[in-house]
Structures are given as structure tokens and as C-alpha cells.
Amino acid sequence: MRPRKTFLIAAILVGWIFTTYLIFIKNFKESNPQRDQSILQKVHYLEQNIHFAEESRGRLYREIINILQKEEKTTSTEALPPVVNNVDLIEVPAPIAETPPKPDGSSGLEKFQQKYINGDVNSPIIPVLVFACNRLSVNKCLDDLIRYRPRADQFPIIVSQDCDDEATRTMILSYKENVTLIRQPDQSDITVLPKEKKYKGYYKISRHYGWALKTVFKQGFESIIIVEDDLSIAPDFYEYFLGTYPILKKDQSLWCISAWNDNGKEGLIDGAASELLYRSDFFPGLGWMMTKELWEELEPKWPKAFWDDWIRQPEQRKERACIRPELPRTRTFGKVGVSNGLFFDKHLKYIKLSEEFVSFTKMNLTYLHKSIYDDMFLNAVYQSPVVTLDELKRGLVKTTDPVRVAYLTKEQYKRITKSLGLMDDFKSGVPRTAYHGIVSFFYNGRRVYLAPNVNWKGYDLTWS
């Protein structure tokens, strides 16, 4: 490792140690026993600080990993790990279970291909790839996926299981012909930095994603919908992806369709606007569709860990956007997992799943193409009158038309979003749900755009 990199890592480490030190000093000073404060409150306060420290540590590790990965790339020409022959691990090739694997190692999924691939752009075959591990509650997710599925042959459900958990496997297999199970074959331990042990889960997830996407795309599908085992879906989940599929294929400035709205909480969305869709520079994930072309682009450099943060980096995103709905078409019900439960309790729990069925395939969604959308959206935003946060919160805005709240600095952005209950974080400088820096939400019965200056110059990577 070059000295400069070593120095960088050392500098980050020192920074972290210092932050932790400050937090503990602060706690020490503030936990004055004479103060009239209940023990519970104190515990809660400490917990919050511990979570904060853990988050900082998480960020630190991610940065180290990034540096190490860059280092690795520049110093070695090591290829991807050897391709594991997965085909024998395909457990219940649902519609093809009758044919045993051929001696040449090809398997059921091939016949799958012949049977399913030849959809056209108006009636594409889009497999739903469900990522599972050891959560038995995957049944809730599968029940939804089967219940709302308009056609089994158009949306084959493929569950990819990591972890080899027996009970979960039995549960998945009980779906018989309705679900195809594939198993991530590489259960070897992953070597990580000693201090990084608690982030091992993120390595496993990344390995699992890489393997499963590769395995399913290899069958020749044009696109895949990706779902995790803790998601509920809305009744028009499939209709949403079908309706937006042609735009994803056509508009090269798009790279995903997502069913998720990070600010999709009751009180921040317009419940009457179930047909409303947006472009988003922020990659939302959580029920999303990607194309074969994108996978071919990402596969050779798929990361060892933290794939979702990685995919949001400018090198991967390349200024492409996703489509996302005003009303969420997915909701997560699970709180046990690698990411912490606190985030669920504070936020995810309040995400409102859309209940209406919107016929997206019958709608004219041309407005979502960049060439039309940008003018339309930016005009709407910058023609709306500016109001202050205070006016908005105190109900002093006279009009019911859309209004704009301006922000210029990261601190302003943080303060405003915290005060309104919006997500306040950034990934690679992009605020959640933002398009051209603009976050659109609903507040007290009116549309509000939280927007930077009209001459905005792009995202600032240092905003985090």
C-alpha cells in the first residue's frame, strides 16, 4: 500500500477516534446526577449517541474499503473470483421441474429461457428476483407477490437464497410451482479487516447480489425486478413496472425504475396523486427494476461490500436517474437485518403503501423522458413563489398552489428537512429523492419544492 493511502486511512482513524472522544466527553459532562432527569431519558440519550458513533464508524469503514478497493484495482489485475457453476444448485426450476439437469451441466433455467424470454416491449417477461436469507417472514413477501401477479408466465418469481437456512428453504419450497428457488453456492467465510467484522453482513449481501443477478441475467432476460424478503408490495406493483418499462428501455438517461419513495410518509405525500411519478437522481432501491445493459456495465466491477452506496457513486451513476412514485409501491415490514432497527422505528415504519390500482400501462408516460420532463419540472419549481420555512410551518402561506422553500447550504438543507420530517441525508452528495437538487413533497395540503438556486451547478460530493 502506498504511503499516501496509509496516511489517508490513518487520518480518518484519528478523526473517528476524536469524534468518539468528543461524544463521550460530552456525555460525561452532561450526565450530572444532580440534574433532574430520569434514568430512562439518560439511557435513551446515551443510546442515541452510541448509534451516532456506530454510524460514524460505519462511514469510516466504508471509506477505508473504498480506498482499499481502489488500491487493489490499481495494483493488481486479479480477475473476478472463479465462476461458480451454479446450475446444479437450482432447486425447483418451477416450470421446468419435469426435466432433470442435462449432463453438460445446463439446467432448467435454460428451458425457462426458451419458454419465457421472447416477450416484446409491450409484453415483456420480467422475472422478480427475491433476495432471501434466513428470515421466515419471506412468506409475507411471496404471498403478496403471488397475490398481485397478473400473469405467472410474464413475471416468474425467482427466490435466491443465501445463508443455507433450512427452515427458510423449506418455507420457500412450500410455494412449489409458484416460485423458483436458486441457492447462492459460495458459503465460504469472507475475510475482512478485523475491526470490520460487524460489517460482514454487507459483504455477504454484495456477494449474493452479484451472484444472483449474474445467474438470472445469464438466462437472457431483458430486465429484472429486484425485491428483498422484507418487502410488502402495492396492488399495482406489477402494473407500475410494466407501464414504465418502455421508458426505461428507451431513455438512456434512466437507469432504474423504483417502487420506493424515501419520503413516502403519511403527511408528506399527496394521497390523491397515486398516478404521479418523478425522475430522481437518488437511487432508491427497495423494489426496483434494472436492464440487462446496466447489469453488463456493472458486473465487471461489482463491489465486495456496500453495493447500494457504491452504485450511488458518480462513477456508476453517470448522471442517470430513476423513476420513482409519489406514493410508495413497496414498504418494508422487517426490522431484523444487517441495517439497524432504529432506522425502522424512526422512519421506515411510517412509509405509506399505496392502495389504489393505477393503470400505468394505459397512461401516457412520455412526460417522464428527460427531454420533456426537465423543462416541465424545472419550470414548475422555479415559477412557484418562495416561502420561508417558518411561514410554511405556521400555516401563513396564502395560496394553495405549489410553493418553494429555498436552500443554499448543506446546513440549511439539514435544518429544513429535520424540521419537516423529511429524510435529511445524502449519498454521494445527492439528497434522497432529489432531482436537480430539488426535493418534492406535500405539506399541509400543498405541494412544496425544497430547491437550490435556479443556477444550481450540480451535486457537491462533500455533502454527507
Ligand SMILES: *[C@@H]1O[C@H](CO)[C@@H](O)[C@H](O)[C@H]1NC(C)=O
Ligand atoms: C400457487 O398460486 C395459486 C394462485 O395464486 C394458488 O391457487 C396455489 O395454491 C399456489 N400453489 C402453492 C403450492 O402455493
Ligand SMILES: *[C@@H]1O[C@H](CO)[C@@H](O)[C@H](O)[C@H]1NC(C)=O
Ligand atoms: C403523450 O404526451 C406527450 C407529452 O407529454 C405528448 O406530446 C403526446 O402527444 C402524448 N401522446 C398521446 C397519444 O396523447
